[in-house]
Amino acid sequence: MRVAPYLLSLPALLLFAGVVIVPLVMTVLLSFHDWGQYKGIEPVFVLKNWQEVLSDSYFHEMFWRTFRIAFFVTLLAAMFGAPEAYILNRMKSPWRGLFLLVILGPLLISVVARTLGWALLFGGNSGLVNKALISMGLISAPLPFMFTETGMVVALAHVLMPYMVLAVWAALQRLDPQIENAAVALGAGPFTVLRRIVLPQVMPGILSGAIIVFALAASAFATPAIIGGRRLKVASTLAYDEFLNTLNWPLGAAVAVLLLVALIAVVVGASRLVERRYAQVFG
Amino acid sequence: MAFLTLEKLTKKFGTHLAVDGLSLDVEKGEFIALLGPSGCGKTTTLQMIAGFVEPTAGAIRLEGRDLLATKPAKRGLGIVFQSYALFPHMTVAGNVAFGLEMQGVAPAERTKRVAETLDLVGLGAFSGRFPRQMSGGQQQRVALARALVIRPNILLLDEPLSNLDAKLREEMQIELRQIQRTVGTTTILVTHDQAEAMALSDRIVVMNQGRAEQIGPPHEAYERPATPFVANFLGKTNLVNGSTVRPEKISFGPSGLAGKVRTRIFQGNHWLYQIDTDGGLVTVIRQNTGEAMPVEGAAVHLVWTATP
Numbered sequence: 001m002r003v004a005p006y007l008l009s010l011p012a013l014l015l016f017a018g019v020v021i022v023p024l025v026m027t028v029l030l031s032f033h034d035w036g037q038y039k040g041i042e043p044v045f046v047l048k049n050w051q052e053v054l055s056d057s058y059f060h061e062m063f064w065r066t067f068r069i070a071f072f073v074t075l076l077a078a079m080f081g082a083p084e085a086y087i088l089n090r091m092k093s094p095w096r097g098l099f100l101l102v103i104l105g106p107l108l109i110s111v112v113a114r115t116l117g118w119a120l121l122f123g124g125n126s127g128l129v130n131k132a133l134i135s136m137g138l139i140s141a142p143l144p145f146m147f148t149e150t151g152m153v154v155a156l157a158h159v160l161m162p163y164m165v166l167a168v169w170a171a172l173q174r175l176d177p178q179i180e181n182a183a184v185a186l187g188a189g190p191f192t193v194l195r196r197i198v199l200p201q202v203m204p205g206i207l208s209g210a211i212i213v214f215a216l217a218a219s220a221f222a223t224p225a226i227i228g229g230r231r232l233k234v235a236s237t238l239a240y241d242e243f244l245n246t247l248n249w250p251l252g253a254a255v256a257v258l259l260l261v262a263l264i265a266v267v268v269g270a271s272r273l274v275e276r277r278y279a280q281v282f283g
Numbered sequence: 284m285a286f287l288t289l290e291k292l293t294k295k296f297g298t299h300l301a302v303d304g305l306s307l308d309v310e311k312g313e314f315i316a317l318l319g320p321s322g323c324g325k326t327t328t329l330q331m332i333a334g335f336v337e338p339t340a341g342a343i344r345l346e347g348r349d350l351l352a353t354k355p356a357k358r359g360l361g362i363v364f365q366s367y368a369l370f371p372h373m374t375v376a377g378n379v380a381f382g383l384e385m386q387g388v389a390p391a392e393r394t395k396r397v398a399e400t401l402d403l404v405g406l407g408a409f410s411g412r413f414p415r416q417m418s419g420g421q422q423q424r425v426a427l428a429r430a431l432v433i434r435p436n437i438l439l440l441d442e443p444l445s446n447l448d449a450k451l452r453e454e455m456q457i458e459l460r461q462i463q464r465t466v467g468t469t470t471i472l473v474t475h476d477q478a479e480a481m482a483l484s485d486r487i488v489v490m491n492q493g494r495a496e497q498i499g500p501p502h503e504a505y506e507r508p509a510t511p512f513v514a515n516f517l518g519k520t521n522l523v524n525g526s527t528v529r530p531e532k533i534s535f536g537p538s539g540l541a542g543k544v545r546t547r548i549f550q551g552n553h554w555l556y557q558i559d560t561d562g563g564l565v566t567v568i569r570q571n572t573g574e575a576m577p578v579e580g581a582a583v584h585l586v587w588t589a590t591p
Contacts, residue, residue: 176366176368177366178364178365178366178368179368179370181333181335181355181362181364181368182362182364182368182369182370183370183381184335184355184356185333185355185356185358185360185361185362186381186382186385186429186433187356187357187359187382187385187386187433188356188381188385189356192385196381197370200372201370201371201372
């Protein structure tokens with residue numbers, strides 16, 4: 001057996017084990033410990049926290065909300081991000097770079113700052129978004145955005161949009177530059193070209209973008225914390241509250257581990273599905 | 284009146300004249316090759332016929348109708364792209380059927396014509412495959428079938444064989460010629476490969492810097508090149524004592540232009556000689572008949588009959 005490759009990867013493996021595996025295992029162990037208001041954490045093995053998380057409808061609602069929000073964020077990001085990437089890809093040289101910067105620029109700004117920006121736009125009945133919608137005649141009374149799922153979905157979709165644009169952009173780059181002309185020459189109109197030729201080929205890109213956006217939306221913390229506040233909690237803010245406010249670390253750990261497991265299940269399942277569906281065609 | 288007419292077709296990109304007043308009459312069923320080095324305007328010409336590039340000036344007429352007034356999707360042309368541009372998410376049958384579907388051909392008729400065309404290109408057994416499961420040569424045939432199945436007015440071939448290896452390219456040339464003869468579709472081939480152009484076409488348009496230097500049958504263009512550019516582009520040439528002579532027209536004789544063999548290269552079916560003479564370096568190609576040939580350093584005499 002050759003030793004050198006293992007030795008060379010040892011530092012990276014040690015770092016990975018130290019900062020990922022160990023804390024993760026500790027969190028999993030923590031979720032089986034007992035906790036009491038006055039006795040604190042007791043390092044024993046009980047299933048109490050898991051029973052609570054899995055049976056209490058309060059937690060069901062929280063997880064259901066988390067994944068519902070993540071689903072709609074993904075949908076919104078795909079609906080806007082995919083056309084955005086397509087238009088961007090068709091732009092000519094100076095504009096393309098400029099608009100790519102406009103779209104990816106927000107990645108350079110802290111999520112907290114961006115979300116606070118949305119909070120300002122949403123804020124109260126006289127928020128800018130409501131004013132704009134009313135003046136356009138789209139709504140007659142102000143919509144509640146702050147502390148609602150709608151607000152969270154809108155803000156998260158904006159925050160995570162660049163990931164979708166990048167994934168679709170990458171798929172578009174792999175398209176044969178003549179493929180649209182080939183379809184046009186065979187008599188296809190612009191809409192048919194999009195629907196029958198371009199969309200099916202960038203679908204893997206949209207789906208991989210969707211997986212990233214879904215995972216990031218379901219595990220997002222800053223945006224739900226600011227827009228949802230303490231009134232409208234999701235799994236990540238719930239875990240945070242259990243840890244830092246109730247101080248019930250074991251219960252918080254159970255929530256965190258459950259979120260992780262559920263997310264891994266969704267992401268792995270989805271990418272398996274995508275791979276199997278497209279392996280034959282795109283390899 | 285010609286089937287397809289290009290009239291003083293011109294395309295400017297900025298200040299660069301890509302195609303400079305090209306005029307050409309193509310008869311129905313004819314196989315035309317646009318031949319030239321890269322940047323000579325041959326691909327731009329093809330794209331203008333296809334409708335992907337708008338001419339700056341000039342006209343294109345198909346059976347007397349103004350083709351430029353017709354949208355690219357309605358021109359009814361079959362195009363084989365250099366990259367094939369097959370739809371990777373569709374099966375071979377799906378690819379070939381696409382054009383028929385766009386024309387609104389009924390499913391039963393569609394299936395029949397797809398099968399016929401795949402048989403024509405020798406891919407009858409591959410209809411369920413996806414493009415990436417096929418070799419380059421097979422993909423090329425799919426692209427050809429996809430272009431032919433719609434019974435196009437004109438078949439446009441954009442460097443269709445350049446992605447194939449030499450042996451396969453030769454096989455495809457023969458096959459392409461046979462298929463074109465069978466279906467009788469007027470065909471325009473764009474290529475930078477003079478052997479390909481001469482092997483396939485009825486007439487060659489030798490292009491240089493956006494202009495047609497010579498239009499004529501391959502044999503005529505080769506034997507009687509109108510310009511030095513055409514002579515050089517269509518094959519090796521010697522300039523001896525002011526006249527142009529093809530290397531294969533020169534033979535060794537008992538008397539004639541005296542020279543000395545500088546190099547001799549064996550190429551299987553022929554020998555390639557470089558001879559030092561008073562008139563400069565002369566290239567000579569001699570058929571390999573199995574006989575002994577002059578060796579390097581040998582004194583020789585060169586004879587040829589001057590071309591009219």
